[in-house]
Amino acid sequence: MKIAIIGGSGFVGSFLIKELEGEQILNIDKNPSPFYQSFTTIGNVLNKKDIILDDSIDTVVLLAAEHRDDISPTSLYYDVNVGGTQNVLEVMDSLGIKNLVFTSSVAIYGLNKDNPTEVHPEDPFNHYGKSKWQAEQVIKEWFDSDPEGKSVTIVRPTVIFGERNRGNVYNLLKQIASKKFMLIGSGTNKKSMAYVGNVVAFIHERISQRELGFHIFNYVDKPDFTMLELIEAIEDRMNITLPKGSVPYSLGMLGGYVFDLIAFLTRKKFSISSVRVKKFCATTQFDAEKVHSGFQAPYTLKEGLNRTLEHEFLQKKKDEVLFYSE
Template sequence: MNYYIFGGSGFIGTHLINLLYDKFPRSGIFNLDIVENNHNDKSRFIYCDVRNKIEIDNIVVTENDVIFNFAAVHTTPGHPDFEYFETNIKGAENVTAFADQFNIEKIIFTSSIAPYGASEDVKTEETLPTPNTPYGISKLVAEKIHMAWQNKKEKERQLTILRPGVVFGKGENGNFTRLYWGIKDGKFLYPGRKDTIKACIYVKELVNFMLFRLHENKTDCEIYNCAYFPAFTIEEIAETMMKVTEIKRFIPKIPAPILKSAAVIIGNLGGKQLGIHPDRVKKLMISTNINGEKLAKSPYKFKYTFEEALEDWYADNNKKFLK
């Protein structure tokens, strides 16, 4: 059996390759991306731009192989609108066409919570998506493209669509990493409130669930919100992070109007390059209230509590920092 990981050089792909290699070292693990990573000893890199027709030479592809589609333009803000549509929609079309060509029966697609749109309301898998960003719209369309692929042969194909909350772990260099260093350096303040809900999932938990889902061997289409249940507030996340990394400090709260005004001023002075962007500040103040109850009630058994996940991440960095 071969595993084709589109976008395998990224954060989630890196951890999936590690897991696949540990569990199935004799399988073919192929990283199809436009950027090579450091997994030459664990996977074979194949240059692949999913915006174009996918062609692979000198590999025997069979219907028993598996596709993981992680390829996406996702940083938001950060790209012109058309880039989200070009990569995320054309990529979905070309990856599913590749699956069609070789009659591959299993795809795992990492979507996003962005199709839900930004609001304080709790979102379950049954919530009507109302995306309000180019990224969210493009990911919702990509979901539909994958669903159409599964529906062609619904009694033979398995499609898993994952909508993860904030994914954290070694190599993330994202929200949790910025939070940790903000706390450590005394620069993080609660942005307007402490009860903002930030649904999240440990990257090792996420990739373990992917393999569990594959081995259920069901022919169906399932969407999962991937997050701890119940979701944590920003205060709970910060307090647990300080406990695990042995940081002791008081984190004050700054009124929302002051923070928004400061972000605009600093952004206009070049702060966007430092990650101080008004849109990111706004995102900090809005809950990502993603309900992970379906995953929690599934047969999958979590391997890490939230605190254990942070401890494992800390240990991966020799208990020196989180990055």
């Protein structure tokens, strides 16, 4: 197979290319690849002429997205996530490419939902979630316009973590490892998580199957940890003990709003914000029975967590290539 990955220079894309070793790969990204420069072309999904494919491509994997919490202006979420998707689909149409894997997000469900399945009503609370849902609708319209021979897989992963990633999970791990962590809220809220090695293995499986039709999967590694269970697992692997106690949720949100104001006045970005406090304390639990009914993840959630802790804190590498995300 010849596979085009759009947005493969980042965290998930780099792991995916490694997972697809042996396949013929084309990577198109607005940034150079830190590992796979020889088959990476610089291009931006905002410009259709940059999406240089050919009719030998079997499958397109669309990873490119604006996903941070603090993107400005907010119109970029829609320009890239929706408009960029439309551009990719138009290029695919022009070449007769009918197989697509698209990474969306569980952000389309919103916060504090009751373990939503893939058919749960959409209720995104931020621009990222809204733009990802709109992108899914664009893909569905593309599929419905001429479904004959098309294979579409939409993967809605929860928060993805792993080696080299500098997102919210890493920040949490770092705080706990350095014993500078303070729990906000009761800690009983459950947090669905996904290890990057498992996510790319599932994408690889979907590419290989090329199952005809339109398919949507939540991706979560089970079982879900509560915040207290997650902290305990990290303490156990790192051989540390944190002080007990927590900050009330209302006080944590107040602190988040203070940092929002400071960020607005100084035009600086901080690791603390009201949005991040809200996400940290929310129940972000999602049903993944559909994906795991036919897919065997190569790692358990705890194994993925331990691999990450080992790489980042116990056997830290000197030649670090890092990926910054939420």
